Amino acid sequence: MLKTRDDLINVRSIYGKSLELQTKKILVCAGTGCVSSGALEIFDLLTSLLIDKKVPCSVELQKEPHDASVGMKKSGCHGFCEMGPLVRIEPQGWLYTKVQIDDCEEIIEKTILAGEHIERLAYQKEGNVYKKQDDIPFYKGQTRMVLDHCGQIDATSIKEYFAIGGYTAFEKALYEMTPDHIINEISESNLRGRGGGGFPAGRKWSQVKRQKELQKYVVCNGDEGDPGAFMDRSIMEGDPHRMLEGMMIAGLACGASEGYIYVRAEYPMAVSRLKAAIEQATEYGLLGENILGTSFNFKLHINRGAGAFVCGEGSALTASIEGKRGMPRVKPPRTVEQGLFDKPTVLNNVETYANVPLIITNGADWYKHIGPENSPGTKAFALTGNIENTGLIEVPMGTTLKEVIFDVGGGMREGKKFKAVQIGGPSGGCLTNEHMDLPLDFDSLKKAGAMIGSGGLVVMDENTCMVEVARFFMNFTQNESCGKCVPCREGTKRMLAILERIVEGKGEEGDIELLLELADTISSTALCGLGKSAAFPVVSTIKYFRDEYEAHIFEKRCPTGNCQKL
Amino acid sequence: MNQTFDFTVVDSIIDGLGCKQSAIIAILQGIQEQYRYLPREVFPYLAKRLGISEARIYSTATFYENFSLEPKGKFVIKVCDGTACHVRKSIPILERLRKDLGLSDKKVTTEDLGFTVETVSCLGACGLAPVITVNDKVYPAMTPDKATELLNALKEEL
Numbered sequence: 001m002l003k004t005r006d007d008l009i010n011v012r013s014i015y016g017k018s019l020e021l022q023t024k025k026i027l028v029c030a031g032t033g034c035v036s037s038g039a040l041e042i043f044d045l046l047t048s049l050l051i052d053k054k055v056p057c058s059v060e061l062q063k064e065p066h067d068a069s070v071g072m073k074k075s076g077c078h079g080f081c082e083m084g085p086l087v088r089i090e091p092q093g094w095l096y097t098k099v100q101i102d103d104c105e106e107i108i109e110k111t112i113l114a115g116e117h118i119e120r121l122a123y124q125k126e127g128n129v130y131k132k133q134d135d136i137p138f139y140k141g142q143t144r145m146v147l148d149h150c151g152q153i154d155a156t157s158i159k160e161y162f163a164i165g166g167y168t169a170f171e172k173a174l175y176e177m178t179p180d181h182i183i184n185e186i187s188e189s190n191l192r193g194r195g196g197g198g199f200p201a202g203r204k205w206s207q208v209k210r211q212k213e214l215q216k217y218v219v220c221n222g223d224e225g226d227p228g229a230f231m232d233r234s235i236m237e238g239d240p241h242r243m244l245e246g247m248m249i250a251g252l253a254c255g256a257s258e259g260y261i262y263v264r265a266e267y268p269m270a271v272s273r274l275k276a277a278i279e280q281a282t283e284y285g286l287l288g289e290n291i292l293g294t295s296f297n298f299k300l301h302i303n304r305g306a307g308a309f310v311c312g313e314g315s316a317l318t319a320s321i322e323g324k325r326g327m328p329r330v331k332p333p334r335t336v337e338q339g340l341f342d343k344p345t346v347l348n349n350v351e352t353y354a355n356v357p358l359i360i361t362n363g364a365d366w367y368k369h370i371g372p373e374n375s376p377g378t379k380a381f382a383l384t385g386n387i388e389n390t391g392l393i394e395v396p397m398g399t400t401l402k403e404v405i406f407d408v409g410g411g412m413r414e415g416k417k418f419k420a421v422q423i424g425g426p427s428g429g430c431l432t433n434e435h436m437d438l439p440l441d442f443d444s445l446k447k448a449g450a451m452i453g454s455g456g457l458v459v460m461d462e463n464t465c466m467v468e469v470a471r472f473f474m475n476f477t478q479n480e481s482c483g484k485c486v487p488c489r490e491g492t493k494r495m496l497a498i499l500e501r502i503v504e505g506k507g508e509e510g511d512i513e514l515l516l517e518l519a520d521t522i523s524s525t526a527l528c529g530l531g532k533s534a535a536f537p538v539v540s541t542i543k544y545f546r547d548e549y550e551a552h553i554f555e556k557r558c559p560t561g562n563c564q565k566l
Numbered sequence: 567m568n569q570t571f572d573f574t575v576v577d578s579i580i581d582g583l584g585c586k587q588s589a590i591i592a593i594l595q596g597i598q599e600q601y602r603y604l605p606r607e608v609f610p611y612l613a614k615r616l617g618i619s620e621a622r623i624y625s626t627a628t629f630y631e632n633f634s635l636e637p638k639g640k641f642v643i644k645v646c647d648g649t650a651c652h653v654r655k656s657i658p659i660l661e662r663l664r665k666d667l668g669l670s671d672k673k674v675t676t677e678d679l680g681f682t683v684e685t686v687s688c689l690g691a692c693g694l695a696p697v698i699t700v701n702d703k704v705y706p707a708m709t710p711d712k713a714t715e716l717l718n719a720l721k722e723e724l
Contacts, residue, residue, distance in 0.1 A: 032691050036704030081693025227648030230690035265595070265632055266689050268702050306591055306630030309687065323590035325629040341588075384650035384692040391693045422649065458649045472652055476687060482629075 025090035031077030076238015078151035079392030150238035169357035189364035195349035226425030229456030246353030328528035371397030424453025427533035429540030488531030507553035648688030
C-alpha cells in the first residue's frame with residue numbers, strides 16, 4: 001500500500017531497477033488475436049523449457065531480482081495479428097512471427113542461450129528478411145505513442161507499468177497541479193475525443209467541473225461497436241493502466257470520486273485485464289480513499305455491455321449503466337450537465353483517456369507539435385479488409401490515406417486494384433482514389449463527407465460491390481436501431497428494403513432519388529448520432545459509385561459479379 | 567410455473583453484485599452464464615428482490631441482444647459478420663454451419679440443445695478474419711470446411 005508520494009517514487013525505482021536487470025526478455029503477444037492462434041500455450045512452454053534447462057527466469061518483476069534472469073512477459077497486442085502468434089526478443093528487438101509449439105525449443109536453445117537469430121521465424125517480404133520489429137515496413141511508417149507500450153511490456157502487471165514510469169502523470173497532477181491547471185493543459189493541447197465526434201476533451205472537462213452538484217462521474221466508453229474497429233480493445237488489453245491513469249486524472253480535474261468503464265461483452269479479455277488492473281491499483285492504494293495521503297478519493301467500476309450497438313451513444317450508455325434499456329434521450333440536458341444517475345458526467349472513450357497521461361507528463365506544447373494544428377496527436381486505426389497488412393496501426397493525425405494504405409498497409413492483397421476504403425464504420429462514408437492525398441484528420445474528413453469515426457478502415461478491392469456494401473451497413477444499422485424515434489426505426493427499414501430490392505435485381509427507376517430523399521429526412525430528424533449518420537454509407541456510395549447503382553437498377557447487372565441473384 | 571426452481575444460485579449472484587436496481591444487467595448476465603439463458607422463473611423473483619416491476623426487468627432483458635429467453639445449446643457458436651469478416655467471406659461459413667446442424671436464421675438452437683449458431687457484428691479480431699467463436703474461444707481464419715471439421719470435433723464432446 002503506497003501512502004505517500006515518496007512511496008510511489010520508491011516503488012517505481014525498485015521495479016525500474018528490476019526491469020533493467022532483465023537483459024533478456026521474451027515477450028509473447030497475449031492479445032485476443034495471438035491467443036486465438038495459441039500464444040498462451042507457447043508462453044507456458046517457453047517458460048517451462050527455461051525452468052527445465054535451469055535458466056533463471058521470472059514471470060513477474062521481483063523486488064529483489066536475480067541477476068540477469070530472463071523475463072517472460074505476456075504483452076499487449078502488437079497490432080500485427082495476422083502474423084501471430086508473435087514473440088518479441090529483447091534486447092535485440094527481434095520479432096518472430098507465426099511461432100508454433102515446435103519452434104519453442106529452438107528459440108530457447110539458439111536465441112536465448114546462444115544469441116542467434118532464427119531466420120525462418122522472421123518476417124519476410126519480397127525476399128527481404130526483417131530481423132528487427134522496428135525495421136518491418138508495417139511498423140516503420142507508424143508513430144506509436146498511445147500504443148507504444150502494447151507489445152513492449154507485460155500487460156498484466158502493474159509492477160511493469162511502474163517500472164517504465166507509470167502513474168508519473170497522475171503523481172504530477174495530484175501534487176503539482178490544481179484542477180484548473182490540469183484542465184487548462186488538456187484544453188491547451190487541443191485533445192479531441194477519439195470516439196468519433198472530435199469534441200475537445202478540455203472543454204468537456206471544464207463544463208463538468210463548473211457544475212455545482214457534489215457528485216460527479218467519470219465514464220469511459222469502451223463499447224467499441226463499429227464493425228471492423230479494435231483500437232480500444234487493444235489498449236484495454238495491452239495497456240490497461242494507462243487508460244486508468246487517464247481516468248484518474250479526469251476525476252481529479254473535474255472533482256469526481258467515482259468512475260465507470262463500459263466495455264462490450266464481446267471483449268472478454270479486455271474485461272478481465274481491466275478488472276485485474278483495477279484490483280492491482282486498489283491494492284497499491286492508487287484507487288480508493290485518501291489516495292497517496294491526499295484528500296482525493298476515486299473508485300472505478302466495470303460494466304459489461306450486453307450486445308447493443310446503440311450503447312456507444314452517450315445517453316444510451318449511461319442508461320445502460322443505470323440498468324435500463326440503452327436508449328438515447330433528447331438533449332439537452334447534455335451528459336456534462338445530467339449524465340449518469342442524472343449527475344454531471346465526463347464521458348470520453350478509451351483512446352482519449354489513454355492520451356491524457358502523455359499530455360500531462362510532456363506538456364501541451366509537446367503534444368501540439370504532433371499532427372495538424374486543429375487535430376493534434378496521433379490516431380489509432382484498425383486496418384482491415386482486402387489489404388496486405390491487416391492490423392492495428394497508429395499514425396499522426398493528418399497522415400494521408402495513401403501513406404496509410406500503401407506504406408503502412410503494404411498495398412492491396414493479391415495485386416488487386418484499390419477501389420475504396422470505408423472509414424468510420426456504419427456511420428462513416430467511403431473514400432476513393434481521388435482522396436489518396438487527403439490528410440486523415442477530423443476536419444478534412446468531414447469536408448470529404450466521411451468521418452474519422454472510431455478509426456476503422458476497411459479497405460475494398462475492385463471485386464467489392466459497393467451497393468452490397470451499402471446494403472450490409474444499412475442492414476447493420478437497421479438491426480441496431482433502438483426503435484425509439486420514428487425516422488430511424490422506420491426510415492432505416494425502408495432504405496434497407498430498397499437496397500435489398502436493388503441487389504436482387506428488382507430495382508426501379510427513381511430508387512436512387514428515393515434513397516437520397518429518405519437519407520436526408522433521417523439525417524435531419526433522427527434523435528441520436530446512430531440515426532443521424534445511418535444513411536451516410538448509402539449517400540457516400542451513391543456519390544462515388546452511382547454507376548454501380550444504375551447498372552443494378554437499369555441493366556440488372558452487378559459489375560463485380562457479387563450479387564448472385566443478378 | 568416450475569415450483570421447484572432453486573433460487574439459491576440467483577441469490578448468490580445478487581449478493582455478489584449488490585441488491586440494487588442498477589445492477590440488473592450484471593445480475594441477468596450472471597444468471598445467463600449459469601443457465602445459458604434466462605429462465606422465466608427468475609423474473610418475478612428478481613422483481614421482488616430488487617423492488618422493481620417485472621415489466622421493467624423484462625424490457626431490459628429483451629432489449630439487449632445477448633440475453634436469451636430460450637435455452638441455448640451447450641456450444642454457442644458466434645459467426646462474426648463484422649465488415650472485415652464480411653468482405654473476407656463470413657457468410658458461406660455461417661451457411662455451412664447452419665446446413666450441417668439443420669438450423670436457420672429462425673431456428674438457432676439444435677433440438678438436443680447441443681449447438682446454438684448466431685451472428686455477431688464484430689469481435690475485434692479483424693486481423694484474423696473471418697473468425698468464429700465457440701463459447702468465447704476465438705477460432706481464426708475460418709473456412710466452411712474448417713467449420714465442418716470443428717463441428718465434428720465438438721460433437722465428440724457433447
